[in-house]
Amino acid sequence: MKKTVTALVWLIASSSGQSHDLTALPLGDGKLSQSPKLGWIWACHVDPQAGGAQRDGPWINAAKGTYDLTAKAVVPGQVSWPSQFSISVQQDQRVFTSNDLPNHATGTFPIPSSSDAYRYDRNPNSIGAQTMRVALPVWPQLAAQPSCVPGAIGFLQSGAVLFNALDAPGRDAVAHETQDACQGHPQESGVYHYHSLSSCLPDKREPGGHSALMGYLLDGFGIYGAYGENGKALVSQDLDECHGHTHVITWEGKQVSMYHYHATPDFPYTAGCLRGSYRQADVQTISGPRPQRGGGNTPGGRSGPPGMDAPPGAGNGMPQGNSNGPGPGPGGGRPDLNKAAAALGISAQKLHEALGPPPPDLRAAAAKLGISVEALQAALNAAR
Ligand SMILES: [Zn+2]
Numbered sequence: 001m002k003k004t005v006t007a008l009v010w011l012i013a014s015s016s017g018q019s020h021d022l023t024a025l026p027l028g029d030g031k032l033s034q035s036p037k038l039g040w041i042w043a044c045h046v047d048p049q050a051g052g053a054q055r056d057g058p059w060i061n062a063a064k065g066t067y068d069l070t071a072k073a074v075v076p077g078q079v080s081w082p083s084q085f086s087i088s089v090q091q092d093q094r095v096f097t098s099n100d101l102p103n104h105a106t107g108t109f110p111i112p113s114s115s116d117a118y119r120y121d122r123n124p125n126s127i128g129a130q131t132m133r134v135a136l137p138v139w140p141q142l143a144a145q146p147s148c149v150p151g152a153i154g155f156l157q158s159g160a161v162l163f164n165a166l167d168a169p170g171r172d173a174v175a176h177e178t179q180d181a182c183q184g185h186p187q188e189s190g191v192y193h194y195h196s197l198s199s200c201l202p203d204k205r206e207p208g209g210h211s212a213l214m215g216y217l218l219d220g221f222g223i224y225g226a227y228g229e230n231g232k233a234l235v236s237q238d239l240d241e242c243h244g245h246t247h248v249i250t251w252e253g254k255q256v257s258m259y260h261y262h263a264t265p266d267f268p269y270t271a272g273c274l275r276g277s278y279r280q281a282d283v284q285t286i287s288g289p290r291p292q293r294g295g296g297n298t299p300g301g302r303s304g305p306p307g308m309d310a311p312p313g314a315g316n317g318m319p320q321g322n323s324n325g326p327g328p329g330p331g332g333g334r335p336d337l338n339k340a341a342a343a344l345g346i347s348a349q350k351l352h353e354a355l356g357p358p359p360p361d362l363r364a365a366a367a368k369l370g371i372s373v374e375a376l377q378a379a380l381n382a383a384r
């Protein structure tokens with residue numbers, strides 16, 4: 001079995017008595033709360049009926065309630081992408097624009113049937129370019145009350161988005177799903193995402209040992225690596241219910257005492273709740289176009305709420321009907337081109353021209369628009 005040891009060396013806690021043994025990390029399954037709770041996640045949505053990885057890999061020890069991260073199957077491959085993203089400050093807003101293609105290589109998706117990972121999680125999805133733009137406060141404020149965590153929670157400095165710790169049915173996604181060597185994989189509409197920090201983002205520690213800024217959550221607060229003040233290796237118990245704390249950090253070139261999140265090697269890996277307010281529209285944006293299969297023969301036949309991971313069938317080993325096919329899904333009716341164009345961030349006329357007269361050639365249209373077939377397909381399906 002392919003090991004992830006080298007990629008995860010950065011995670012190994014060195015200076016903390018509480019450091020976690022990566023070969024026996026606690027499974028996060030069931031640690032779902034309805035309010036802020038330390039070491040748990042207060043998720044806005046889960047669907048116990050949704051699909052997930054089809055069976056437990058041998059790295060999961062259900063009896064002990066642990067898993068061996070170093071023995072987990074890794075999706076193989078070294079695929080490079082034309083990553084395009086920027087994170088810039090415009091007045092009081094931090095503007096993130098991205099095609100969600102990461103600035104590092106990814107594994108091969110759909111997961112090759114010859115790979116070890118395929119035996120446990122047949123994620124049939126392909127990575128596709130997205131159109132994302134969100135504007136967050138540069139100087140976020142703590143809300144009066146924390147909020148539940150949406151499925152998609154922020155973005156990392158790789159240009160790709162961060163989802164919460166859970167798979168669609170609400171289990172520990174890091175333990176159950178298979179990811180590539182950078183801890184990412186695509187969901188149904190092609191959105192490449194992580195459920196934990198990516199080891200392909202180097203943690204250039206700050207003077208004093210505190211982790212570097214790794215990205216931003218949708219409330220505008222930063223998320224840092226696994227090291228706190230004086231280089232202390234952090235675990236969930238060192239942080240608050242939302243997986244953050246307040247101390248002096250460098251922010252926009254200033255030394256300020258400010259709230260921020262940390263990633264840790266243990267569940268819930270990143271945010272357990274959000275301390276600032278966020279907009280549902282931003283969740284939708286970084287979740288990508290909503291996958292939908294209208295009335296077809298897809299098992300389950302429902303799609304997850306925004307930001308949720310692979311909906312039914314995806315990754316549970318069932319044949320995936322139309323989730324990756326080049327043609328429109330069965331029984332969906334005509335897509336509303338205005339809606340699809342809006343989801344893609346282009347004009348309806350441009351989309352209309354690219355598609356040409358019926359029947360549309362999706363590959364040619366996607367090439368004309370400079371996006372993936374999957375992204376176009378997803379936008380059209382979502383607009384039915
Ligand atoms: Zn800190």
Ligand SMILES: [Zn+2]
Pocket residue numbers: 163173177185186187193194195309310
């Ligand atoms: Zn996922």
